[in-house]
Structures are given as structure tokens and as C-alpha cells.
Amino acid sequence: MxxxxxxxxxxxxxxxxxxxxxxxxxxxxxxxxxxKGFASTSTRQIAEVVGMRQASLYHHFATKxxxxxxxxxxxxxxxxxxxxxxxxxxEPAAVRLxxxxxxxxxxxxxxxxxxGALYLLPELRTERFAHFRRERQLxxxxxxxxxxxxxxxxxxxxxxxxxxxxxxxxxxxxxxSDGEGGEPVDLGPEAPQLLADAGLRVLGWTDVESxxxxxxxxxxxxxxxx
Amino acid sequence: MxxxxxxxxxxxxxxxxxxxxxxxxxxxxxxxxxxKGFASTSTRQIAEVVGMRQASLYHHFATKxxxxxxxxxxxxxxxxxxxxxxxxxxEPAAVRLxxxxxxxxxxxxxxxxxxGALYLLPELRTERFAHFRRERQLxxxxxxxxxxxxxxxxxxxxxxxxxxxxxxxxxxxxxxSDGEGGEPVDLGPEAPQLLADAGLRVLGWTDVESxxxxxxxxxxxxxxxx
Numbered sequence: 001m002x003x004x005x006x007x008x009x010x011x012x013x014x015x016x017x018x019x020x021x022x023x024x025x026x027x028x029x030x031x032x033x034x035x036k037g038f039a040s041t042s043t044r045q046i047a048e049v050v051g052m053r054q055a056s057l058y059h060h061f062a063t064k065x066x067x068x069x070x071x072x073x074x075x076x077x078x079x080x081x082x083x084x085x086x087x088x089x090x091e092p093a094a095v096r097l098x099x100x101x102x103x104x105x106x107x108x109x110x111x112x113x114x115x116g117a118l119y120l121l122p123e124l125r126t127e128r129f130a131h132f133r134r135e136r137q138l139x140x141x142x143x144x145x146x147x148x149x150x151x152x153x154x155x156x157x158x159x160x161x162x163x164x165x166x167x168x169x170x171x172x173x174x175x176x177s178d179g180e181g182g183e184p185v186d187l188g189p190e191a192p193q194l195l196a197d198a199g200l201r202v203l204g205w206t207d208v209e210s211x212x213x214x215x216x217x218x219x220x221x222x223x224x225x226x
Numbered sequence: 227m228x229x230x231x232x233x234x235x236x237x238x239x240x241x242x243x244x245x246x247x248x249x250x251x252x253x254x255x256x257x258x259x260x261x262k263g264f265a266s267t268s269t270r271q272i273a274e275v276v277g278m279r280q281a282s283l284y285h286h287f288a289t290k291x292x293x294x295x296x297x298x299x300x301x302x303x304x305x306x307x308x309x310x311x312x313x314x315x316x317e318p319a320a321v322r323l324x325x326x327x328x329x330x331x332x333x334x335x336x337x338x339x340x341x342g343a344l345y346l347l348p349e350l351r352t353e354r355f356a357h358f359r360r361e362r363q364l365x366x367x368x369x370x371x372x373x374x375x376x377x378x379x380x381x382x383x384x385x386x387x388x389x390x391x392x393x394x395x396x397x398x399x400x401x402x403s404d405g406e407g408g409e410p411v412d413l414g415p416e417a418p419q420l421l422a423d424a425g426l427r428v429l430g431w432t433d434v435e436s437x438x439x440x441x442x443x444x445x446x447x448x449x450x451x452x
Contacts, residue, residue, distance in 0.1 A: 038263075039266045117346045120400070125261075170397065173400075198390055
């Protein structure tokens with residue numbers, strides 16, 4: 001069988017999940033980066049795990065940094081797009097923030113590999129990853145803007161906590177890292193709702209139950225629009 | 227001048243902070259591990275940065291893993307000791323949990339290097355670090371026990387959130403990692419109090435102000451005892 005995408009037809013049966021050779025490479029790299037470490041993984045090893053020649057891998061990604069950049073982009077682009085759409089909505093800020101946390105923590109908890117663990121790599125501080133860092137900072141600002149709107153609605157003058165909801169979503173990463181094979185330890189399958197509740201509670205919002213249904217509906221609505 | 231500890235007298239003036247050659251090695255390794263990466267750092271480079279011969283470094287630490295283990299132990303031993311002392315205290319669970327968060331996040335935010343970023347290293351999953359992982363799991367359980375006691379006091383049946391206060395303390399690590407040179411981005415100098423408030427709020431405790439003074443007094447009291 002052959003795979004879709006720009007590469008040459010594969011001589012062997014795909015060993016990794018994914019509709020294209022590129023997706024297979026990303027899956028293999030994600031496993032190696034999160035279980036062996038980024039610095040300890042070579043493009044040769046990635047090619048081996050995928051079952052392709054190193055030369056074929058270079059056809060899709062020129063460097064190991066390019067593979068890492070593609071993996072990181074996947075984790076931030078969808079929540080950033082949602083956050084941008086949410087700025088145009090008229091629902092209360094608390095509902096919009098809940099929806100964003102539900103979606104973002106949902107993808108971090110359900111991804112096959114715990115890619116968020118790569119956020120702490122010192123390698124990301126180089127110019128090569130400046131674009132990713134800017135996107136992630138933009139996402140952090142979107143969270144913060146929504147959080148401040150919630151605080152205003154609550155009549156709260158404590159704005160220092162506005163950075164917490166974004167950080168609370170990231171706790172999924174540490175929780176998965178402590179588990180066997182990237183399974184969550186403490187948070188369990190209800191993690192997204194738990195974190196949406198927590199993200200609002202840290203701002204001083206107490207009636208989190210009332211947000212659950214409208215936040216879910218808002219997410220469905222925005223997804224249908226996309 | 228000579229330094230304390232078991233090593234040979236140093237021929238050069240210390241380049242790194244710390245009362246002993248061992249402390250200097252740990253400081254240099256902490257910088258390299260958190261800014262260049264663990265896998266990308268060699269013991270030769272650590273020795274160079276300290277300004278000692280590699281052979282002298284081996285006198286203090288036989289392997290790079292031993293250096294990492296010593297650094298990690300420092301981050302968990304003090305909060306674990308405090309958590310153990312707190313189990314014997316009679317103050318309300320909410321006050322004890324606040325005190326633990328204040329102390330633990332305080333040390334994570336004020337450490338010269340962002341050592342918590344090393345928690346996500348895949349290398350920590352090996353047998354060499356089993357002791358560290360057990361200690362950290364014990365600390366996580368102490369947090370969880372206090373959190374469940376708070377939930378019981380609140381009459382809450384939602385126990386899934388009992389794992390959150392521990393995770394909220396760890397948000398300091400991601401926040402520092404996103405800053406320049408390990409400075410916090412969002413949390414600011416009031417991080418410990420902010421996180422103590424947040425850790426209680428996620429459990430549904432609303433009057434966090436009332437805990438601030440007793441939690442601070444409890445910390446002082448336990449510190450005086452030690």
C-alpha cells in the first residue's frame with residue numbers, strides 16, 4: 001500500500017498511526033521526544049521507528065528542530081484559533097473562559113503523547129522557536145483577558161490571579177508526566193471539567209455548576225461554525 | 227582559600243555561590259541542566275564552569291545522575307518534612323494546607339534555578355530516580371490528604387479536585403520557565419500567597435482571606451520547632 005502526502009511511495013507497511021508519512025514521522029518523534037528526550041533522540045532513530053530511510057525523512061522535515069516545531073504548533077494552533085473566535089462572542093466572559101479551558105485541557109489530556117512536557121525544553125528559548133513562543137504568549141494573553149473580564153464582572157480588585165487559569169490548564173501536563181505511559185494520575189477522565197471549574201474558582205467565581213451547560217453549548221456552537 | 231567538605235583544597239577562587247565545593251558543583255549543574263538541558267550537559271562542562279578538574283568533581287559525585295538526584299532531593303525533602311510535621315498538628319486542615327502551599331511554592335519560586343523544570347525529564351523514569359519519585363509521590367499524598375480533609379469540612383462530595391492543590395503549586399515552574407532567566411511571568415512576587423489562595427479556592431473554600439494570618443503563624447511556629 002502507499003500513503004498519501006508528498007513522499008515517495010512507501011515500500012513497507014506503515015508502523016505508526018497517521019494518514020500520511022508526515023503524520024507517522026510526527027507520531028514517532030512525539031513518542032521518542034517524550035519518552036527518551038529531545039536531545040537524546042536523533043533523526044536516524046525517528047526514521048528507524050517509522051520504518052523509512054533517513055533520506056526519506058529529510059524529504060518531509062529538514063531538521064529535528066523542524067519536527068519539534070511542527071509538534072509544538074499542533075498543541076497551540078487549535079486553542080489559539082478557538083480563543084480568537086471567542087473574543088468575538090457575546091456570551092459572558094465566565095462562559096467563554098470555561099469553554100476555552102474545556103477545549104484546551106481536553107486536547108492536552110487526550111493527545112496520544114504528552115507533548116506539553118516539551119514546553120519546558122531549554123531548546124525552545126532559541127530563535128528557531130520564537131514563532132511558537134509568540135503564539136503561546138498570545139494564547140496566554142487571551143486567557144488573561146477573559147480572566148480579567150470575569151474579575152471585573154465579580155467586582156474583584158485582585159487582578160494578580162488573572163494568570164492562573166492558563167497555568168491550571170497546564171497542570172494536565174505534569175499530571176500525565178507523573179503517570180505510567182502518560183496516563184493522568186490525579187485528574188482522571190473528568191479532567192477538562194475539573195479544570196474548567198478550577199480555573200473559574202481561582203478567580204473567586206463560586207457557582208461553577210451554572211457555567212457547565214452554557215460552556216458546552218458554546219463550544220459546540222463555535223465548532224459548528226468552523 | 228580552602229572550602230569545607232571532603233574534597234581537596236581548591237587551587238582557585240570559587241566561581242559559584244555555595245559554602246562548599248559540593249554546593250558550587252550543584253549550582254553550576256543546576257544552571258546548565260535548566261538552561262542547556264540535562265542530556266546536553268556533560269560532567270566535563272560542569273567541572274569547567276565550577277573551575278575544577280573533572281577528577282575533583284568525581285570525588286564529590288560519581289555520575290551526572292548523582293548530581294541530578296542531589297538537586298531533585300533538595301526540592302522535595304524540605305516540603306515533605308514540613309508536610310509530615312503538619313500531619314501532627316491540630317490546626318484546621320485548610321490552615322495546614324495553606325501553610326504547606328506557602329512554603330512549597332515559596333521555595334520553588336525563590337530557588338536560584340528553576341529546578342522544578344527537571345521534573346518532566348524522561349530520564350527520571352529510570353530506577354536510579356525511584357527514590358525521588360517515591361518521595362514526591364509521598365508529598366503529593368500529603369497534599370491530597372489535607373485537601374480531602376478540607377473537602378470533608380466543607381461537606382463537599384466532589385473529591386476529584388483533591389489532587390489540584392499539589393498541581394497548582396507546580397504552576398510556579400511553568401511560569402518561571404516562560405520568563406526571561408527564570409523570572410516569573412504572571413505570578414509575580416506574591417506567588418506563594420496567590421497560590422495558597424488558589425489551592426483552597428479550587429476545593430470550594432471561598433473565605434481565603436481568613437486563612438492567611440493563621441497559615442503564616444503556623445509556618446513560623448513549625449519552623450521554630452524544627
